[in-house]
Amino acid sequence: MNRWRLLRLGMGVLMVTLLLLALDRLFPLPSTPRYSPIVLAADGSVLHAFLNPTQKWRMKTELTEITPALQQAIINKEDRYFRYHFGVNPVAIVQAAGRNLFRTGRTTGASTITMQVARLLEPKERTFGNKLKEMLRAVQLEVHYSKAEILQLYLNLVPYGGNIEGVKSAALLYFQQPPDYLSLAQTVTLAIIPNQPRVLVLGKNNALILAERNRWLRQFQSQRLFPDQDIEDAINEPLEVQRHAAPTLAPHLARRLVTQYPGQPIIRSTLRRSPQAKAEDLTRNYVRRLRELGISQAAVLVLNNRTRAVEAYVGSADFGDAASAGQVDGVRAVRSPGSTLKPFLYALAVDKGIVTPKLKLPDVPTNFSGFRPENFDKSCAGEVTVERALTYSLNIPAVRVLAEVGVPAFTDKLRAAGFRSVAKVAPRLGLSTILGGCGATLEELTGLYAALADGGRYAPPSLVLNQGPKPTKDKSPATNTSLTSPAAAFLITDILAQRTRPDLPMGYQNSRHLPKIAWKTGTSYGRRDAWSIGYNQDYTIGVWVGNFNGQGSPALTGADVASPLLFDLFNALAYNSPNRWAVPPATLDFRLVCAETGLVPGEHCPNQLIDYYLPGTSSARRCEHQKEALVSADGAVAYCRACVPATGFRRQLFPNLLPEVLAFREAQGLPSSRLPPHNPTCRLVRADDGAGTALAITSPLDHAEYVLDRHDKQQMLLSCAAGSEVRQVYWYVNDRFLRAAAATERVFFRPPSGTVKISCADDHGRNVDIQLQVAEL
Template sequence: MRKRRWLRALAGTVSGLLLLFALDRLFPLPPAPRYSPIVLAADGSVLHAFLNPTQKWRMKTELAEITPALQQAIIHKEDQYFRYHFGVNPVAIVQAAGRNIFKSGRTTGASTITMQVARLLEPKERTFGNKLLEMLRATQLEAHYSKAEILQLYLNLVPYGGNIEGVKSAALLYFQQPPSYLSLAQTVTLAIIPNQPRILVLGKNNDRIVAERNRWLRQFQQQHLFPNQDIADALNEPLDAQRHAAPTLAPHLARRLVTQFPGQAIIQSTLRRGPQAKTEDLTKNYVRRLRELGISQAAVLVVNNRTRAVEAYVGSADFQDAASQGQVDGVRAVRSPGSTLKPFLYALAVDRGIVTPKLKLPDVPTNFSGFRPENFDKSCAGEVTVERALTYSLNIPAVRVLAEVGVPVFTDKLRAAGFKSVAKAAPHLGLSTVLGGCGATLEELTGLYAALADGGRHAPLALIKNEELKIKNERLGISSKRKNAGPAPILNSSLLITNSQLVSPAAAFLITDILAQRTRPDLPMGYENSRHLPKIAWKTGTSYGRRDAWSIGYNQDYTIGVWVGNFSGQGSPALTGADVASPLLFDLFNTLAYNSPNNWATPPATLDFRLVCTETGLVPGEHCPNQLIDYYLPGTSSARRCEHRKEALVSADGAMVYCRACVPAAGFRRQLFPNPLPEVLAFRETQGLPSSRLPAHNPACQLVRGNENGAGVALAITSPLDHAEYVLNRGEKQQMLLSCAAGSEVRQVFWYVNDRFLRAAKATERVFFRPPSGAVKISCADDHGRNVDIQLQVAEL
């Protein structure tokens, strides 16, 4: 009998539970409230807030922001037995029913905090039937949520008048502080308003609010809820509250993150409020001064080199400036990078042993298979050291180095650094890439320079601190699935960006050392005379047509990237990196890194010193009296010997030179002659600069072949181009230029067209002729027996 009763009780319990489970599934809780997306700074303060989809300010209050004072004030005011009941307080219901029936005391609804949450989640007309539904929902809420979570829901939903809901929204919009920073007086103020949000309006009825606040404070004092001194201070605290605008710092990053993580109520970024505010102000004020020059926009990115956290993000000078397209995000806009990729190219060349800082490169007009680069000032120096070529951003030496490094090697490294446009266009890119003939963003370039600042180690830039969002981003690859979504801390579009060693620490140090030697326009006497200002390495860039001005700098702590221009793409005569972008870069560094320790990079152990010839930067040869010290990578840097001067056997009168096959027994002398590269020699002669060639070779010598006299330089035709196609107009007397580059020992060359002799000319003479149509063979021979051929196609229209 007892067993049957027990079984019946068990069956009844199970049936009841199943019924409750079925009802819970049939009548699920209403969806979670739709919060206003907010973007936080690294310290947790609110940078930017948005209206929720229903156009309300409903910012989510986190559990950690609900202070003990706020909990006590709300619970003692609204529901003293909140922690003990299951959503409904039977005693309160009986008391309320008695008061309402017998009309004694204040009419109440006996609503618990949980019941109020149910009503706020599903607003309904206040009827007896709906009250019963509230009770059922309250019980359901208690089954699904903890007390702390129910209190959190309540504080996120309570009304504060107008379109403001939730304690956090009210705290930020009226007191400009998060709930956890409020005083006791402010906390109690926010606790009393939800009961009468239309009567107690902050900013309008402050006197009435103070009276109601103080009444509750005295009641709390009688209940010994707070220390007497805290109550006394709160009673004397004036109420200085008025409606403020929602926080709007970092609008571009805020919209980017909210788009990237839809439905996320709180996104904690890596930005720091102080640097962000200062960067926005400096950028806006600086661009205001540029408007008369036809320049309307700028973008800035500030990166912490040690963590790769983005600490300031400015997409435009003024987000609200619709006339200048202020809502465009200049940090992610794809633009021509100008010369900003040159430091990275030279670093790659250092790692491949191609260059060292003191090595001299030809800086002469050069045709690279149809591509004729020019320096920014249209002039050439003949020969320049690598460090000078980089410091003055010379184009011709950079293209020469890229030709030697190889375009695929260069673009593959840029792809590894997250350059999306370069990755897409890589098969079609050529030597112009290093001069800005590709697309890049400020974010990509700043990340690349941060790698140079960190010994060549590349790591993705971090934009968010939320660990759960990082994991979500890594797992789903959100950026690759959403149009126009930029790189996130883990994934960057369709490219998987991981930590990688782009260049060696030695190469990164050498490039940093060169870039730090530039004279800063804000400190013409050197940064050492201003010990409070930071030392930086920096590089500028200007795109074709003066449409984009770049300046990117770094030290041990920060990398700052600056772009200045117009989002419309319109150029300006004043738009250059050095003149327009750099002043803002230095203002930012001097503000954000003022009085910093100025720790600087030290040479890694893989670097060493060696003596090189002053004239060429190569390992000294037999005739190199002038030498200097240069860095190099043992086992990697080229060990080619210098031959800038060569010895020749000259007749007593200096009229001719002998080779070893025709040198007489007597009547000659040994003499050193300059031995520059043929293109450098030709440039010096065309510019009227001092230059000298070897005397003519002994005409009586019958054994002249190739390099018997020690000449180690080949003959090269510089015009026309090999395997090129030329179109001539039949109606015009157009002619083709013939020119060559030859060694200093060459005095005369001989030109042939389709194996027919054309004419003899001086080695530096420019020869013109009208070519026949069709396939044409051009040949050139010098007076030392060397010859070279090229093929081209000529058409007449």
């Protein structure tokens, strides 16, 4: 019999359990509250807060922010037996029913904290039926959540008047502190307001709130809830409070992160509050001084080289400046990078053994298969060292180096460094890439320079801390990608740290406030973008200045406009950083090179200097900047080995310049010495024993199309680049002789229509042909 009773009891319990589970499924708990997204700094302070979708300030209070003082104040005031009941307090219900029935004492509803959470999750009119539903929901909440989580929900939902809900929102908007930084007096103040949020309005009824606060503090003292001294200090603390605006630092990054992590109430960024505030203030004040020059915007990114954490992110000078499109994020805007990619190109050339710092490169007008770059100042120097070409940001030597490195090899490295716009159009990019002919963002360029600061190791900039996996739409390249060798990165850093250079802003030549950094400037075509990016051992800072509408300005250059802000940022953010600097890696060594060419000294190199090089990688080509020739005693003719007389000749050294360099020097009227004409009585084929220099037509362009006006007497220029031994050249048009001319003479003629073949032969038997199309309109 007892067995049947136990069985029936067990079946009853099972049926009740199944019924409760079914009811739980049929009447699920309300969805969790929709919080105001907030973006935190690296130290946990709030950088930026947004209204939630219902236009309320409801910032999520984390469990760690609920201090013991806050817990004790809330529980003792609202629900002393919160930790012991199952959502409903039967004793409190009986007591409340008695008071309400016999109308003795204050009328109450016996609501527990859990019941208040149920009501706040589902606001309803206060009726007996709704009170019963609250009780049921309270029990359901106790089943699903722990006591700590229920208290957290309560503190996130309690009203504080207007559109402010939750302890954290009230703490930030009224006291400008998170809940765990509040004093006891401030904590108790926030504990008493939710019961009367329309009466106890902070900033309006402070005197009333102060009296109510102190009354509760005395009550807590009588309950021995807090030490007497803490109570006395809290009572004596004045209440001078008003509503403040929500934090709005880093608005561009905040919007970016909220978009990337939808539904996340709290996003922990890598930004540091102090550097961010300083960077915003410096940028805003600096651009204000530039407005009269037609410049309205700037963007700044500060990167920690060791962690790759972004510590300051300024998307524009003023987010609220609608007239200048202040809401555009200049850190992510794709712009022309100007000359800012040159350091990376030279680093790759170092790794390929193509260049060393003292190597001399031609800096003369050059035609690269139809592309004729010009230097920024429209002038040429003839020949320059690699370090001078980089510090003076010369365009022609950079294009020449890119032609040797190869555009695909260069763009592949940029793609590995996260250059997304380059990745999209890489097959269509050409030699103009190094002069800003591609797109890049401030974020991409700053990350690239951080790699140079870290020995060539690239890692993508980090924006968040422990936020979980990044969204698929924001994929970044793999970390720890080696873009250049440590040796190449050091050499480029050593060059960029030189202070004797034309892009040093006015007034900084003898300034004590010039930071110890390596930096590079850039200016895009049409002076639409000004860049300055610099780094030391600790930080890399990128600066862009310009207009978001693309409008140029005569004053918009990297040196004059972007670098002063860069220097101000380094002085403000890293002035007291250790004065450490990069040291040469063990893979670098020194060697003597010829001062005239930067190559390994040859037979005729009396002037030598020391240069860095990479053993086993750097070119070991010997210098031949001077060529020995056999000439007559009067220097009128030159002899080959076959026709040299027994006596009456001498050996003489002649400059062995590239034809284009020689032609440039002669065109500029600079001293130059050509090899005398070959002995006219020599009957043998002359090829200078294989030492002759190739002949090249520099004008017109091969495979180019020219359109001439049939009614105008337009003529076409013929010019060539020949070796120093060449005295005369012979021009042919469509295989018909045109005329003879000196090697440096400019010849003009009127070409026929259609396909035109132009040939040039020199007095040493060399010949070159080109073809072009000519049309007459």
